[in-house]
Amino acid sequence: MIIREKQNPIITKEQIKPTAENLVVVGVFNCGAVKYRDEIILLLRVAEAIANQNSEVIQIPIADRKIKNGYSIKEIAKDYHKYDFNDSRFIYKLDGKRQIENLTSISHFRLARSKDGVNFIVDQVPTIFPETVYEEWGIEDPRITHLEGSYYITYTAVSKYGVCVGLIKTDDFIQFQRLGIIFSPENKDTVLFPEQINGKYYAYHRPVPTEIGYPDIWLSSSTDLLHWGEHEHILSVATNDWSQQRIGAGAPPIKTKAGWLNIYHGADNDGKYYLSSFLTSLDDPGRIIKIANKPLLTPTEDYERIGFYPNVVFTCGAIMENDMIDIYYGAADDKIAKASISLDDLLSLHD
Amino acid sequence: MIIREKQNPIITKEQIKPTAENLVVVGVFNCGAVKYRDEIILLLRVAEAIANQNSEVIQIPIADRKIKNGYSIKEIAKDYHKYDFNDSRFIYKLDGKRQIENLTSISHFRLARSKDGVNFIVDQVPTIFPETVYEEWGIEDPRITHLEGSYYITYTAVSKYGVCVGLIKTDDFIQFQRLGIIFSPENKDTVLFPEQINGKYYAYHRPVPTEIGYPDIWLSSSTDLLHWGEHEHILSVATNDWSQQRIGAGAPPIKTKAGWLNIYHGADNDGKYYLSSFLTSLDDPGRIIKIANKPLLTPTEDYERIGFYPNVVFTCGAIMENDMIDIYYGAADDKIAKASISLDDLLSLHD
Numbered sequence: 001m002i003i004r005e006k007q008n009p010i011i012t013k014e015q016i017k018p019t020a021e022n023l024v025v026v027g028v029f030n031c032g033a034v035k036y037r038d039e040i041i042l043l044l045r046v047a048e049a050i051a052n053q054n055s056e057v058i059q060i061p062i063a064d065r066k067i068k069n070g071y072s073i074k075e076i077a078k079d080y081h082k083y084d085f086n087d088s089r090f091i092y093k094l095d096g097k098r099q100i101e102n103l104t105s106i107s108h109f110r111l112a113r114s115k116d117g118v119n120f121i122v123d124q125v126p127t128i129f130p131e132t133v134y135e136e137w138g139i140e141d142p143r144i145t146h147l148e149g150s151y152y153i154t155y156t157a158v159s160k161y162g163v164c165v166g167l168i169k170t171d172d173f174i175q176f177q178r179l180g181i182i183f184s185p186e187n188k189d190t191v192l193f194p195e196q197i198n199g200k201y202y203a204y205h206r207p208v209p210t211e212i213g214y215p216d217i218w219l220s221s222s223t224d225l226l227h228w229g230e231h232e233h234i235l236s237v238a239t240n241d242w243s244q245q246r247i248g249a250g251a252p253p254i255k256t257k258a259g260w261l262n263i264y265h266g267a268d269n270d271g272k273y274y275l276s277s278f279l280t281s282l283d284d285p286g287r288i289i290k291i292a293n294k295p296l297l298t299p300t301e302d303y304e305r306i307g308f309y310p311n312v313v314f315t316c317g318a319i320m321e322n323d324m325i326d327i328y329y330g331a332a333d334d335k336i337a338k339a340s341i342s343l344d345d346l347l348s349l350h351d
Numbered sequence: 352m353i354i355r356e357k358q359n360p361i362i363t364k365e366q367i368k369p370t371a372e373n374l375v376v377v378g379v380f381n382c383g384a385v386k387y388r389d390e391i392i393l394l395l396r397v398a399e400a401i402a403n404q405n406s407e408v409i410q411i412p413i414a415d416r417k418i419k420n421g422y423s424i425k426e427i428a429k430d431y432h433k434y435d436f437n438d439s440r441f442i443y444k445l446d447g448k449r450q451i452e453n454l455t456s457i458s459h460f461r462l463a464r465s466k467d468g469v470n471f472i473v474d475q476v477p478t479i480f481p482e483t484v485y486e487e488w489g490i491e492d493p494r495i496t497h498l499e500g501s502y503y504i505t506y507t508a509v510s511k512y513g514v515c516v517g518l519i520k521t522d523d524f525i526q527f528q529r530l531g532i533i534f535s536p537e538n539k540d541t542v543l544f545p546e547q548i549n550g551k552y553y554a555y556h557r558p559v560p561t562e563i564g565y566p567d568i569w570l571s572s573s574t575d576l577l578h579w580g581e582h583e584h585i586l587s588v589a590t591n592d593w594s595q596q597r598i599g600a601g602a603p604p605i606k607t608k609a610g611w612l613n614i615y616h617g618a619d620n621d622g623k624y625y626l627s628s629f630l631t632s633l634d635d636p637g638r639i640i641k642i643a644n645k646p647l648l649t650p651t652e653d654y655e656r657i658g659f660y661p662n663v664v665f666t667c668g669a670i671m672e673n674d675m676i677d678i679y680y681g682a683a684d685d686k687i688a689k690a691s692i693s694l695d696d697l698l699s700l701h702d
Contacts, residue, residue: 090562100562133584137563161584162564183535184569184582186560209537210559211441211451212488213513218535227573227580231535233484233512
C-alpha cells in the first residue's frame with residue numbers, strides 16, 4: 001500500500017524566494033532526491049515568470065549570460081491570431097506546423113535539505129542557474145545519481161535549439177561542474193544507473209521522434225559518462241491504460257533483490273500523469289523482467305489534481321532505505337509531495 | 352562552374368536487378384562514394400516495392416530476419432478515411448497527430464564499381480540488407496568515410512521505433528560489421544570526419560525535434576566511434592533561401608587548404624532540395640568559417656525534376672582528387688547522377 005505523507009504537499013511555491021524582485025515563483029516541483037551525509041537533499045525545479053504582467057503583452061524571462069542569475073525579458077504581443085495561449089506552459093505559434101514560440105516560465109534548480117525527509121529548508125538563492133546557450137529557456141527535471149563517490153545530475157536543457165539532456169557533476173552540492181550535452185534533441189527523462197554493469201555505465205532516456213515512432217524509453221551505454229551509444233529500444237508507450245500518450249524514466253534505477261527497480265511516469269490520452277514501475281535484470285538493464293500491471297500512484301488528491309498543470313504526479317527521485325521507498329514527486333506541476341511504499345508492496349504490483 | 356556529367360543519369364533503376372521476383376525497384380539514389388584501390392565504389396540505396404499490386408490493398412515489404420535477404424508483406428487496405436496516400440514515399444494515418452503508418456518501399460544497399468567514375472557495374476544481389484529490429488522498414492542514405500585504414504558507413508535505420516543512425520565497418524567491401532545505433536531517434540544525415548581532430552573523432556548529424564527547435568545540423572565527438580557526446584548546435588535551417596524547411600550534412604567532410612569542406616543539402620518551403628556548402632576550421636569542426644551564399648546545385652534537369660519524389664538533388668558522397676570534386680547524387684529520389692567542380696570554383700561560391 002502506498003501511503004502519502006500526511007503533511008503533503010511538503011514544499012510549495014510560497015516557501016520559495018524569487019530569484020529577483022520582478023519575478024514570481026509559479027511552481028516548485030519535479031525534484032532530484034538523494035541521501036547526502038545525514039540529510040535528505042532535494043534539488044528542486046523552481047519555475048518563475050515575470051510578475052505584474054500588463055494586459056497587452058506577455059513577458060517571458062530568457063536566461064541571459066551577461067547577467068549573473070538574471071534574465072532578460074522577451075515581450076510577446078497578445079495576438080490571438082498569431083499565437084495560442086491556451087496551454088499554461090507554452091505559447092504556440094499558429095502559423096504552419098505546431099511550434100512553440102516560448103515557454104511561459106523559466107526553471108532553475110534550488111537545493112532543499114531535511115533531517116526527517118518531510119520538513120525542508122530551501123536555499124534562498126538559485127543553486128544551479130541556466131548558463132549555456134542550450135539552457136536559455138531553462139533547466140528542468142533534475143535526477144541525481146550517486147555513482148563512484150560523486151553525484152551526477154541529468155537534467156533537461158531547453159532553448160530555441162530544442163529539448164536536450166545535460167550532465168552536471170558535484171561532490172559536495174556546493175561546486176557544480178557542467179559536463180556538456182549527453183543527448184541531442186529531442187530527449188529528456190534521462191536516469192543514470194548508480195553503478196557500472198559489466199564494465200559500462202548505463203542510462204535510460206526518452207527520445208521523442210516526429211512522424212515515425214513514439215516517445216518511448218531507450219537504453220544507452222557509456223564508458224566515460226560523456227559519450228553515449230549502443231542505443232536500444234526498451235519500453236513502448238501504450239503498453240497499458242496509463243501510458244497511451246507518453247512514458248519516461250522517473251527516479252534513477254534502484255538496485256533490489258528482484259532486479260533494477262525503475263519508477264517511471266506515463267500519461268494517458270487525456271494528458272493525466274501516473275507513476276508506475278518496471279523491473280530489469282541486474283546484469284542486463286536492456287532485459288525487462290516485469291512491468292507493473294497497475295499504477296503505483298494516480299493523481300487523486302486536490303494538490304495533485306489542481307495546479308499549474310492539472311492531474312500530474314511526476315517523480316525525478318526516490319530513496320530506498322531498509323526496504324522502504326520514499327518517492328518525492330511533483331504534484332500538478334507546482335508543488336512537491338511525498339509518498340512511501342515498502343519494496344515488497346511495490347513488487348506485488350508486478351504480479 | 353559546376354559541370355554535370357553528360358551521361359547523366361549515370362545509374363537508373365532499370366539497371367538494378369530486384370532482390371526477389373515479387374519486387375520492383377522503384378529507385379536507386381543517395382549513394383556513398385569512395386575511392387577504393389583503383390576503382391570508384393558507390394554504395395547505392397536501392398528502394399523496392401511489391402510488384403503487381405492489386406487495387407484493393409497496398410502491399411508493403413517489411414524486412415524479416417527469418418528470411419535471408421527477404422521480406423514479409425504487410426497489407427494496408429486502401430481506406431481513404433483512415434490513411435493519406437498522397438506522398439509517394441509514405442502512408443500517413445489520418446487519426447490524431449500526423450504519424451506515418453508505413454513507408455511505401457524498403458531500401459537496402461547495393462555495391463557499384465567503376466574504373467572511370469561514370470560507367471558502373473552494379474552487384475546483382477544486395478550487399479547490405481536490413482537485419483536488425485531498427486531496420487525493419489529499411490536502411491537508407493549511406494555515407495562512407497575512410498578512417499584509419501577502415502571504411503565506416505553511417506546510415507539511416509528506419510523502423511516502427513523511429514528513424515535513427517547506424518554504423519557499419521568494412522575493410523574490404525566484402526565483409527561488413529554492424530557496430531550498433533550511434534544516434535537515437537530522430538536523427539539522420541550523419542557524416543564522420545576522415546581523421547581524428549585533437550585526439551577525438553567527430554561527426555555532424557541532423558536531429559529532428561518536435562515542437563521546439565528545427566531540423567538543424569549538430570556536431571558530436573567520440574573516443575571510440577561507438578559512443579557520442581559533447582553535442583553542439585552548428586548550423587540552423589533558414590540561413591538562406593534554399594534551406595527554409597530543412598538541412599542536413601551530405602558528403603563526409605573533405606579536407607582542403609581552406610578548411611573542412613562540407614557539402615550539405617537544404618530544402619526550401621516547397622520541398623525542393625538543393626546542394627550547398629560550408630567550411631569549418633581544420634582544428635575545430637564546431638567553428639564555421641563560411642557558408643556559401645549561393646547553391647552549388649539546383650534541380651533544373653528533367654532527371655532531377657521528375658521522378659519518385661520530384662525536384663531533389665541529394666548527395667551522400669563526393670570524392671576530391673587533384674583539386675577536382677566529383678559529387679555523386681540522388682536525382683528525384685530514383686536515379687544517380689554526377690556533377691564535378693574544381694575546388695577553387697566551389698570555394699568562390701563562399702565569397
